[in-house]
Amino acid sequence: MIKACHSGGSRWAIACLLLLGGAMVKPAAAFYNSSSALGTNTNEIMDDDSSAPFIDLMKMSLPFREARPLNKGNIEYDRNGWPTRISAGGQVGTRFVSKLPAGTIPSGSYTVLYEGEGKLEYGNDATVQNQAPGRDVIILDPGKDNELNATLYIKATDPANPVRNIRILPPGGVCASNPFQRVAAAGQCRGDYLSFEQHSGKIIFNPDYLTFMRDYRVIRFMNMSGITRNPVYAWEDRASIDQQTWGGAEGIRGAPMEVMVELANRLHADPWFSLPHAASNDFIRRFAEYVQVNLDPSLKVYVEYSNEVWNGVFTQHAYAKQQGVQMGLDPDPNQAAYKFYSKRSVDVFGIWEQVFQGNKRVVRVMSGLVGSTQMTKTILSYNGAYRFTDAYAVAPYVFGDANALRKARSVADIFRVMTDPKYPHSLPSELNSVRKQADVTKSFGVDLIAYEGGQHLVEMTTKSDNQHPNNLFYAANRDPKMASIYQQLLTGWKQAGGKLFVHFSSPRIYRKYGSFGTKEYITQPDSQAPKHRALLAFTRANPCWWSGCSGNNLVRQAKPAITLETMKTQSEPLDATAPQYEPIYGEPPPFSIGNIPPEASTAQESTLVSMRSAPNEQYVVGGNALIRKVRSRASVWQGASAYQLRNVVSGSIDGKQDLAALWQASWDQQNLYVRIGVEDDKPAVNDSTVPWEDDAVELYLDADASMAAQYDQRNDFHFIFNLKNGTVALGKNSPRGARLQLNQKLTRSANGYVLEVMLPWSALGVSPRSGHRLGLDVHVDDDDDGGDRDGKLTWKAKQDDAWQNPSLFGGAILGD
Template identity: 50%
Template sequence: MALIKKFSCHAVFCILCLISTTSSALAARLPVGMNTNEVMQVDSSVPFVNLFKMALPFDEADSKLTRGNIQYDADGWPQNLNGGQAGTNLLHWLPAGTLPEGNYTVLYDGEGEIQYGDDAQLVSRTPGKDIIRILAGSDQYFKVTLTISKSSPENYLRNIRVLLPGGICASNPFHRVNSASQCDGDYRDFATYHESILFNPDYLEFMRPFKTIRFMNMSGITRNALSTWEQMPRLSQATWAGKEGRRGAPLEVMVKLVNQLNADAWFNIPHAADNNLVKQYADYVRQNLRPHLKAYVEYTNEAWNPAFTQAQYTRQIGLQQKLDTDPMQASSKYYVKRSLEIFRIWQQAFAGSKRLVRVLGSWAAYPKLSETLLSYNKAYEQTDALAIAPYFYVHEKQQGEVRNTEDVFRLLKDDRNAYSIANVLDRVQKHADIAKQYGVKLIAYEGGQHLVDRKTRSTRDFPNPQYIGANRAQPMEALYVEFLEGWQKITGNSLFVAFSAPRTYQAYGSWGVKEYINQPSGEAPKFRALLRFAH
């Protein structure tokens, strides 16, 4: 019997491998979008030419890097060291290949001295400019620290920019080159043109196939209580990284990205945003988003999910406003109420809804919520799309059966597993029926595999080696193709926004469709599957 079971598992694995190299090549086009990542020193999607924008804020670094009674200016630069030092993790545990090895230019204003550590070494130094050499360590990761060890209080060291080597040919901003010899007279080196060349060409090239970019992560709205326009992230800030509730890229950056990609933008409005913030946000997008591009507008993210403070906020306000005595119902009703208010503000800014996609976010595992959201206050009349996040994974009831990656793939096809591909698609069908009943589109704000055990703390803990192995194995491509074809058939070719841009695989999940921005496609089965539909 054990032999039969082993043979069966191996057969499933082999069949999936065969499918991924044959029928998946025939996948039809589908509107595919991509979720951005949080701006952090560990973000292996590396969106920006100026790496310092993803550095850990000085005041969040541990005592090995920052110590003493440091005084900071409004943008987070150390204004007075007071005999201490201010340091940061510039890059942290990024796989080799994420970035080019070589000489990086460091520019700064003011007077002082910077020290570099781990995988960075100083090559040369002139006032306001250092050249450092960055090479991946023997562990095949990039780790770079940067420390301001001296700074004049009268003209303190600030505005640090750490710039990629090389540049672009102006005629092709999607391709990084090493020197002018690779261009036809239009070379633009990053050290000189970094103010106009904001985005890493490798990031642009990765994002290029995706026609809608969702900014929930990059905007930093998760567990973020910002409520006024003045609290929004600023271009002048030392870094756009930091802990939850602090990090986030400015709106100007997000709009510039989609304009350059010629992609629609999906904006998530902070849960505590006041009306002026919403109005200023909408006005800026109307004035600066290319006129043929659409703006998806969604109030917060997963207001139904108790893991997030936004869910606690909507529940509290819903109860205070006596929208319902049941906490979950009160939360859902306030979410709808505030969403409709936000939609109206955006419609006023845009003089109508033609360029807008007004989104209500629901819970993929609970179709009844979709009914509540669309019906309350006739929300469907002012809503264009119902969005869910269909994820497939191994339910904890079957997790004990996992011994290897073949078991993972077997269980993802096993109807006993409540979150097998077939069972997840059944729930997608229920949401689609509800959306059709109310005359709105069903779209996916996130989706894909969700292989994670939240109780683990290390990639070595069971079942993480098996889950990470499955994400790297070729059969995952076939499962994604099957899943997307099912989505396509049920929804009539509706938008599917994958989760997420490249990020390393950790105990808290293997979310990236690549593990790092320059990972070869041959090593990224999820990315290959998406490209079959996006191209």
């Protein structure tokens, strides 16, 4: 139900067309979730998401920019990710489905629609049936491996009218009166047939996905919205309907809010929004305004600041810790993080309450670790936050004990570990933690709900899907005994005083990253999905039992007078046995995630973190370095993270005693600041005719992160700093005729040097803002004995070709 569309250009026009067109008739069957006690988490939008939420497969594809192995030549993109120019002989490609079990989506003829002029080709399990300008027909067939993989290539595009707005649509359609049922042809409808090809902007959602989702009263959009490790700050950087895809890596993927609100409306399900940790107040307010105008007024909305801010593997935890310490909220960094989370949550709630004019449709949610009542007390008591909070959410996951699971040799062993009271996360132990949490939240007048929960059989140290104990985990999740585990968990949750339970998660493939899906794929028969059967049986036998659960408005608890004993908190370590990693599929980050290093004092201005201990590196969005905004004009490096160079790509480096290096960066609206610190046992060897054969520093920048295989002659730069004479040269593949007015400062010491560089954004051709991406790398050349260099150390490149291949650079993102 879309009540209004805002003005503001083509983007809003497209949004209004898509969503107004989507206001289809809701059958009565869509509303039988009104008394459901359960919600579900959505999945990350990726090309291997077996929940397949959208009919247009392009919306789940890998972004062209990310698909480097499929790309050739020089490629330029528009702001939405569509290629506008491809060099002769080049191509740009994407995977639009990957590893989907046969039957997840229909096999057969798919229609590919597009605008512009160019040439498309297809690969893997996609073959061309016929082609015409603007419309191809392809056959998708999983083949003998019973798995569907498909790729699309743009082999040529007209720069004056480039190929864009590609849609990949399945055969058949729906009847407008029943969008939950896929039909093959118009004859199966009573005059209201809508084909997928002609009405993709009106239908939007996979009918099989709608059928699955309609059993749940609440939809938590944390994964679909893509907020994890997402540094988005400004409103203009939010996910857009116009984007080539809503899929991709962390910090890139995410559905537009328009689509999430529309899904909630169609399912008549209360949406649960987790807001990005770095989002500005303006971002929060505009998001709330859109929801207030466009969400069905008979629905409530759950509002949460970020996700698992307590969890040390996430950058949102490091952000909260840094903010809390800077504000002096607590001398203990973890307690400071919890208090900042509490404070910022209340700020976010206040904005939503203001936008909704006090309407009790807003459910204000904070969350924490199920095994830590002290964390709960800290978060709810800080500055009386419980008075502005309706629900405290935890994640009751059952697995028993990680070490015991590694020793399992049968499915029976798995279930013994999951139910043995001696293990900290067995079923009885987890329910005991729930009872303790219920007592604490009740004392604050706050509901206890579950933001995630279910089984948690996963061994994150395994390197392959078939490595022990993964196959046992898959078998246990397919065993009828797992239904019994779920029935006992949900019944125990209710008896302990818990209310809404939001399961993790929607259908997804069982892999080494976990078996979290209630089904393995969206169309899997219920008979093969014991967890799904258990969830449905529970919610049908236990209609929601708390006051106001099925109504339009939230019934808030009266806030009690809080005693000093209730508010008493103390610092405590996190439960080391708790799952403190993200239960997702996709490669885990190939880097350690540490906390933001402490701010450097002015006295330390000319030095970097000592190489005697590894620095705390702050990575976001799947391995990009975070470059923070300048905190103080007196010290542009204050609070900046440090990154160590670890790759030897040329010659040899004999350990840290021979050569070690770090780099830092920060930014403001005028400049990018980069600092490289080097420890060298024999510094200042300079006898060669070219600087890179001596001790030298090379800085690589791709200002728009196009990361092509060749320099684009626009804003790909290779700077070579000559330590002998203090000059800087541009590598031969940098833009011809470039005249960069950069400032540099070299400070030498007995065992090395520090190089500081200031680069104006105007010369780089960039208008900086939080969330902007750069390609970046730092190389240090080392010569200990004269003549040619002895070795080269790099941050990201794994081969010494960055001088001619920007795709080897690392990535960086401007943060706040």
